[in-house]
Amino acid sequence: MSNVYNINEVAKIFNITTNKIRYYEKKGLIEPLRDIDNEYRKFNDEDIIKLQSILLYRSIGLSIKHIKDILNNSSNNNYLNHFNNQYEIVNSEIHKLTDIRKSIGKILDNIYEADDCSIDNNILHIIKHADELNKIRDNWKDKWDFDNWATSYDNDVLEDRGALKIYKNYNLILDNVYKLTIDSEINNPYILEIGVGTGNLVSKFLNNDFAIVGIDQSRKMLNVAKQKYPQLKVRLGEFLKIPYNDKCFDIIVSTYAFHHLNSMEKSIAIGEMIRVLKDNGKIIIGDLMFESKEDEERILKGLSMEQIEEINDEYYSHIDFLQDEFKKFNKILKYTRVDNFNYIIEMK
Numbered sequence: 559m560s561n562v563y564n565i566n567e568v569a570k571i572f573n574i575t576t577n578k579i580r581y582y583e584k585k586g587l588i589e590p591l592r593d594i595d596n597e598y599r600k601f602n603d604e605d606i607i608k609l610q611s612i613l614l615y616r617s618i619g620l621s622i623k624h625i626k627d628i629l630n631n632s633s634n635n636n637y638l639n640h641f642n643n644q645y646e647i648v649n650s651e652i653h654k655l656t657d658i659r660k661s662i663g664k665i666l667d668n669i670y671e672a673d674d675c676s677i678d679n680n681i682l683h684i685i686k687h688a689d690e691l692n693k694i695r696d697n698w699k700d701k702w703d704f705d706n707w708a709t710s711y712d713n714d715v716l717e718d719r720g721a722l723k724i725y726k727n728y729n730l731i732l733d734n735v736y737k738l739t740i741d742s743e744i745n746n747p748y749i750l751e752i753g754v755g756t757g758n759l760v761s762k763f764l765n766n767d768f769a770i771v772g773i774d775q776s777r778k779m780l781n782v783a784k785q786k787y788p789q790l791k792v793r794l795g796e797f798l799k800i801p802y803n804d805k806c807f808d809i810i811v812s813t814y815a816f817h818h819l820n821s822m823e824k825s826i827a828i829g830e831m832i833r834v835l836k837d838n839g840k841i842i843i844g845d846l847m848f849e850s851k852e853d854e855e856r857i858l859k860g861l862s863m864e865q866i867e868e869i870n871d872e873y874y875s876h877i878d879f880l881q882d883e884f885k886k887f888n889k890i891l892k893y894t895r896v897d898n899f900n901y902i903i904e905m906k
């Protein structure tokens with residue numbers, strides 16, 4: 559037989575106020591029975607278990623509305639949806655708060671060290687810089703709708719129907735990125751793939767027992783990758799907000815993904831990759847690039863309107879720009895040309 563508790567007993571069990579319990583009831587999260595004689599609430603064991611779940615979900619920041627939805631629908635998809643949402647929210651907050659902490663640290667250094675007259679200006683300048691960085695991070699949007707492309711992506715790569723034939727060397731590029739990674743002198747590297755997509759590159763590492771995790775900003779791409787390679791660990795994540803702590807990985811790899819960032823975003827992404835990379839770590843990226851602005855202009859002259867439009871829909875890198883960006887971190891960038899548009903860059 560189920561135990562019965564009154565509201566005060568329940569409040570005591572969880573060390574919460576009776577008001578909080580009434581609030582959850584008002585919001586429709588719990589529906590305790592009422593005593594027929596005095597209308598007092600009566601909680602059974604099921605209510606207690608439900609209340610415990612609600613409090614635990616609250617403790618990781620889930621909203622009342624979302625908790626209600628989880629309690630009403632415990633399908634795998636619904637869980638995935640809510641926990642991915644929450645993962646994204648928490649990750650964004652961590653990035654934002656980390657930047658704010660960094661800024662306040664810099665401000666404190668300024669106050670301790672600067673002469674009085676420059677303090678006000680410096681403080682505002684530091685805050686403005688952090689604010690701008692945060693806005694760029696938050697404003698990145700998937701304007702290509704990768705979710706919608708996820709199930710047909712592998713086939714489209716095979717057919718390579720675009721005007722530029724950017725996938726004609728797809729397998730060669732993935733193979734070369736893989737080879738460069740395993741040729742590195744790092745023993746048992748922990749690898750991160752960014753923009754893992756449907757998992758075609760990651761599969762090479764998995765097949766050879768490398769420790770690798772894949773992040774992507776598209777949930778549907780992650781679903782496809784996970785279906786194809788159930789053993790793969792995936793996380794929702796972006797170049798601009800990599801959801802890992804500092805110095806986690808030995809090597810970062812990526813193919814056909816970096817060109818979805820404009821120059822400003824690329825520069826932030828480079829900082830992000832270096833942040834999560836261990837000292838002496840490596841970055842190997844296969845992607846669409848030109849050696850320089852001049853190189854782009856020269857190549858564009860020989861292309862059709864349709865091909866130029868295809869290029870303008872994305873942000874092909876200029877390698878000389880990337881070299882300058884990596885130089886800011888004292889890193890050297892080597893590159894190899896695969897075809898007119900595809901290059902492999904290697905930072906070590």
Ligand SMILES: C[S@@+](CC[C@H](N)C(=O)[O-])C[C@H]1O[C@@H](n2cnc3c(N)ncnc32)[C@H](O)[C@@H]1O
Pocket residue numbers: 698704752753754755756757758759773774775776779795796797798812813814815818819
């Ligand atoms: C053209 S697909 C390439 C997929 C896979 N890397 C491959 O080589 O087949 C681009 C992938 O990068 C992901 N992507 C694009 N921009 C991204 C970003 N800013 N952060 C993380 N992933 C991104 C997309 O969601 C998509 O899965």
